[in-house]
Amino acid sequence: MDYSVVQQCMHCGLCLPTCPTFVETGRERSSPRGRIALMRSIADGELPLSREFAEEMDYCVGCLACQTACPAGVQYVSLLEKGRAASENAGLLDTPMRRVYRWLGLRLLMTRPWLLRLVARGVAVQQIPWIRRTLYMIGAMRLAPKTLRDLEPSAPPIDAPFSDARIKTVETPPAEWWSGKPRARVAVLTGCVQDISFARVNRATVDVLLAAGCEVVTPRSQPCCGSLHAHNGDLDQAKEQARRTLDMFDWQGLRAGPLAFDSVDAVISNAGGCGSHLRHYADLLADDPNYATRAKAWDAKVRDVQEFVWQVVGGGQQAVGSEATPQSRLERVLTREPSALAAGGATKRVTYDASCHLCHGQKVVSQPIELLKRVPSYQFVPLAESDWCCGAAGVYTITQPEQAGKLLERKLGHVKAANPDVLATANPGCMHQLNLACRDDASLANVRVAHPMELLAEACRASDAS
Ligand code: SF4
Ligand code: SF4
Numbered sequence: 171m172d173y174s175v176v177q178q179c180m181h182c183g184l185c186l187p188t189c190p191t192f193v194e195t196g197r198e199r200s201s202p203r204g205r206i207a208l209m210r211s212i213a214d215g216e217l218p219l220s221r222e223f224a225e226e227m228d229y230c231v232g233c234l235a236c237q238t239a240c241p242a243g244v245q246y247v248s249l250l251e252k253g254r255a256a257s258e259n260a261g262l263l264d265t266p267m268r269r270v271y272r273w274l275g276l277r278l279l280m281t282r283p284w285l286l287r288l289v290a291r292g293v294a295v296q297q298i299p300w301i302r303r304t305l306y307m308i309g310a311m312r313l314a315p316k317t318l319r320d321l322e323p324s325a326p327p328i329d330a331p332f333s334d335a336r337i338k339t340v341e342t343p344p345a346e347w348w349s350g351k352p353r354a355r356v357a358v359l360t361g362c363v364q365d366i367s368f369a370r371v372n373r374a375t376v377d378v379l380l381a382a383g384c385e386v387v388t389p390r391s392q393p394c395c396g397s398l399h400a401h402n403g404d405l406d407q408a409k410e411q412a413r414r415t416l417d418m419f420d421w422q423g424l425r426a427g428p429l430a431f432d433s434v435d436a437v438i439s440n441a442g443g444c445g446s447h448l449r450h451y452a453d454l455l456a457d458d459p460n461y462a463t464r465a466k467a468w469d470a471k472v473r474d475v476q477e478f479v480w481q482v483v484g485g486g487q488q489a490v491g492s493e494a495t496p497q498s499r500l501e502r503v504l505t506r507e508p509s510a511l512a513a514g515g516a517t518k519r520v521t522y523d524a525s526c527h528l529c530h531g532q533k534v535v536s537q538p539i540e541l542l543k544r545v546p547s548y549q550f551v552p553l554a555e556s557d558w559c560c561g562a563a564g565v566y567t568i569t570q571p572e573q574a575g576k577l578l579e580r581k582l583g584h585v586k587a588a589n590p591d592v593l594a595t596a597n598p599g600c601m602h603q604l605n606l607a608c609r610d611d612a613s614l615a616n617v618r619v620a621h622p623m624e625l626l627a628e629a630c631r632a633s634d635a636s
Contacts, residue, residue, distance in 0.1 A: 172248055172249060172252055173210075173213050175244060175245055175248055175249055176206055176209050176210045176213060176249065177210070178242050178243065178244045179203065179206045179207075179210075179240075179242065179244050180242050181203055181207075182241065182242070183201075183203055184239050184240065184241060185201070185202040185203060185235075185236035185239040185240050186201050186202070186203065187239075188235040188236060188238070188239040189201050189202050189235060189236055190231050190233060190235070190558065190559055190573075190577055191229055191230060191231060191573065192204075194573060194576060199222075199226055200226060200229060200230075202236035202240075202244075202246055204226075205226055205227070205230060205249075205250075205253070206244070206246075206249060208223055208226060209249055209253055212256075219256060219257065219260050219262065220262070221262050221263070223253075223257065223262070224257035224260075224262035224263050225263070227250065227253045227254045227257050227403075228254075228257075228263065228569055228570070229570060229573070230250060231526075231559050231561075231563045231566055231570075231573070231577070232247075232250055232401055232526075232563055232564065232566070233526035233530060233558075233559040233563065234246060234247055234446075234526055234527060234530035234531050235526065235530050235557065235558070235559070237530050237531070238529070238530045238533075238557075247446070247450075247531065248453065250401075251400050251401065251403070251405060251408075252405070254401075254402065254403030255403045255404070255405040256403075257403060258402075258403035258404065259403075267317070271317070272402075272404075275398075276398065276399055276402060276404050276407060277404075277407060280362060280394045280398055280399070280411075281393070281394070281407065281410075281411070283362065283391050283392065283393055283394070284391065286362060286366065286394075287332055287365075287366060290328050290330070290332070290366035290367075291328075291330065293325065293328050294328035294330050297325075297327060297328060321568070324567075324606055326363065326366075326367040326598075326602045327367060328366055328367060329366065329367050329368055329369045329370055330366075330369070331369065332365050332366060332369045333360035333365045333369045333372040333373070333388070333392075334360075334390050334391065336369055336370075336372065336373045337358070337360070337372060337373060337376050337386075337388045338388070339387065339388060339389070339390065339428060340385065340386070340387055340388075340428045341376060341380060341385070341386045341388075342380075342385050342386075343380040343381070343383055343384065343385070343498070343499075344380070346499070346634070347380060347381050347383070347498060347499035347500075347630075348380075348381075348382075348383035348498045348499065352383060352384055352385035353382075353383040353384060353482070353498075354383075354384045354385070354435040354436065354482065355384065355385045355387065355433055355434055355435050356379055356384050356385070356386055356387070356434060356435060356436045356437070356438050356478070357386075357387045357388070357389065357419070357429075357434045357436075357437045357438065358372065358375060358376055358379070358386055358387070358388045358438045358440075359392060359395065359415075359437065359438065359439045359440075359441075359444065359448070360372045360388060360392050361392070361394075361395070361439075361440075361441050361444055361598070362392075362393075362394040362395075362398075363598045363599070364440070364441050364444070364598045365392070367598060367602065368598050368601060368621070370624065371440060371598075371601075371621040371623060371624060372388075372440065373627075374621065374623040374624045374626070374627035374628075375438065375440045375475050375621075375623045375627075376388065377623075377627040377630065377631075378475070378479060378500060378623050378626045378627050378630065379438065379475070379478075379479070381498060381499040381500040381503070381626075381627070381630040382479055382482045382483060382498050382499075382500040382501075383482070383498035383500075384482070387428050387429065387434060389418040389419070389429060392415070392418060393411055393414040393415055393418075394411050395411060395412070395415050395444050395447060395448050396408035396409070396410070396411030396412050396415070396447065396454075397443055397444050397446070397447030397448070398564065398565075399411060400447055400454070401443075401447075401564050402564065402565065405454075408447075408454060409454055409455060409458070412451045412454050412455055412461070412465070413455070413458070413461055415448075415451075416451070416461060416464050416465065416468060419431040419434075421464055431464075431467070431468075434471065435471070436471050436472075436473045436478055437468065437471045437472045437473070438473055438474075438475050438478055439472060439473070439474055439475065440474070440475040440596065440621065440623060441525075441596070441597050441598055442474070442524075442525030442526070442527045442528030442529075442531070442532065442534075442596050442597035442600070443525065443526075443527040443531075443564065443597050443598075443599060445472065445473075445474045445527070445528065445531075445532055445534075446527035446528070446531030446532050447527075447531075448468075448472045449469055449472045449532065450469065451465035451468050451469055452465040452466045452468075452469045474528060474532055474534045474537075474596075475623060476534060476537045476538045476541060476596065476622060476623075477532070477534045477537050479500070479537075479541065479626075480537035480540060480541055482498075482500075483498075483500060483501050483504060484501070485537065485540055485541075499630055499633065499634075500626070500630060502633065503545075503546065503626075503629050503630055503633045504541070504544040504545070504626075504629075505544075517547050517548075518547060518548050518549070518591040518592060519548070519549050519550075519551050519588075519589065519590045519591050519592070520542055520545070520548040520549070520550055520551070520590055520591065520592040520593075520594055520625065521550070521551045521552065521553040521556075521585070521588045521590040521592070521593055521594065522538055522539055522542055522550075522552075522553060522556060522593075522594045522595065522622070523553055523556050523560060523581065523585075523593060523594070523595040523600065523604065524538070524556045524557045524595070524596075525595060525596050525597035525599075525600050526557070526559050526563070527597065528596055528597060529557045530557070535557075538594070538596060538622050541622055541626065542594055542622055542625065545625050545626060545629050546629050546632070546633075547629070547632075548592070548625065551588050551589070551590060552588070553584055553585065553588050553590075553593075554584040554587065554588070555580070555581075555584055556584075558577075558580065558581070559577050560577060560578060560581040560595075560600050560603050560604060561573070561574035561575065561576070561577030561578040561581070561603060562574070562597075562599035562600045562602065562603035562604075563599065564599060567603065578603065578607055581604075581607075582607055582611065582614065585604075585614065585617070586613060586614065590617060591616070591617065591618065592617070592618045592619075592620055592625065593608070593617050593618070593619050593620075594619075594620055594621065594622045594625065595619065595621070596621055596622055596623075601619055601620075601621065604619045605619045
């Protein structure tokens with residue numbers, strides 16, 4: 171437990187109304203303040219590490235809404251990760267099956283990009299409708315373990331081909347999108363789940379960055395960044411994944427190729443949960459003499475794609491590439507003021523659900539909305555409680571299905587009230603959770619769930635065609 175963080179809590183309780191598990195139960199111990207008090211008692215030796223503590227760590231959604239609300243700046247994410255790691259290391263929730271699934275998921279699949287992609291190819295075949303029907307008809311699915319059978323209908327659809335086949339290592343903006351020297355050179359992170367289930371979002375991200383006038387570098391066969399490990403109490407493997415991610419880049423100019431870290435102006439993430447973790451490698455690797463300095467340089471360059479694009483097109487305080495830069499294709503597409511869009515010409519309604527780790531972890535709040543307000547042909551409609559968790563929260567739908575279901579129901583009520591054609595969100599877990607919900611709810615069957623980058627990329631292509 172990180173005592174220096176624990177003792178920052180002054181017990182004011184301002185975080186309580188923002189905490190989904192406190193609002194649901196009304197129990198102090200299921201609130202941020204209660205969990206921090208438990209941690210402090212354990213650190214002081216007044217309470218033992220107990221099953222009750224482990225269950226509270228597991229029940230926490232990890233949404234970080236408490237971090238936004240906290241006037242004392244308590245970094246709850248660090249407490250949660252260390253609390254979960256302590257509980258996992260002590261084996262407080264262990265069962266033989268849980269151990270097997272954690273090892274298979276966190277230690278086998280999520281540490282070997284080639285294996286994850288191989289398994290995903292197999293799942294893609296199983297997801298072809300007639301093959302899936304046949305497998306059920308001949309009873310082959312009964313051979314799979316019950317847990318996998320239960321999870322199969324809600325498995326994320328595989329989006330092949332994956333990012334390496336859709337994106338070249340180095341791409342420069344076409345002349346009709348940007349003339350002259352690229353205004354910035356950026357590296358794009360393709361992720362693990364994002365890569366196998368939303369490779370189209372990675373392609374759209376690259377397209378938008380090209381349309382903004384950037385040169386884009388995309389390392390091949392990228393490893394998982396380790397956020398899944400950190401959020402699920404496996405901090406040792408999270409550190410190893412962070413080292414592997416840093417090793418993708420050439421830090422001393424020793425290798426021939428495009429991946430010299432110094433030549434990159436920003437490292438771009440398009441997944442809220444991953445980005446929130448990727449920005450804190452310095453904390454994670456502070457005790458590693460071989461990586462601590464690199465991790466600091468890394469943290470300074472990681473940006474969420476929406477934050478970066480909004481800054482590039484001049485929405486931020488300072489445009490990248492300054493001196494009288496000519497407009498890029500993206501700027502030309504986004505020139506219309508939101509008021510002009512609302513007044514006429516908008517044919518579809520788009521709303522935005524914030525990923526918890528994007529808004530509470532990375533503090534990227536207004537940029538996605540400002541971008542969406544300017545996408546031609548769309549009218550932006552606000553979503554009530556858009557910063558309240560949708561229940562996806564990594565593997566929360568598996569570990570806490572009842573509470574995840576309640577959070578989803580609350581979210582869907584607001585989506586129905588907003589009545590959008592497109593529900594935009596920027597995290598693979600949220601996209602999948604909301605996609606499934608819209609599929610299963612007749613009144614939302616026509617709602618498309620999309621990443622803001624997909625809408626921006628489509629607008630750029632439509633502008634090419636017109
Ligand atoms: S992370 Fe979310 S669920 Fe957990 S204590 Fe904070 S507000 Fe509550
Ligand atoms: S808002 Fe911050 S200081 Fe106040 S109780 Fe919550 S965590 Fe502690």
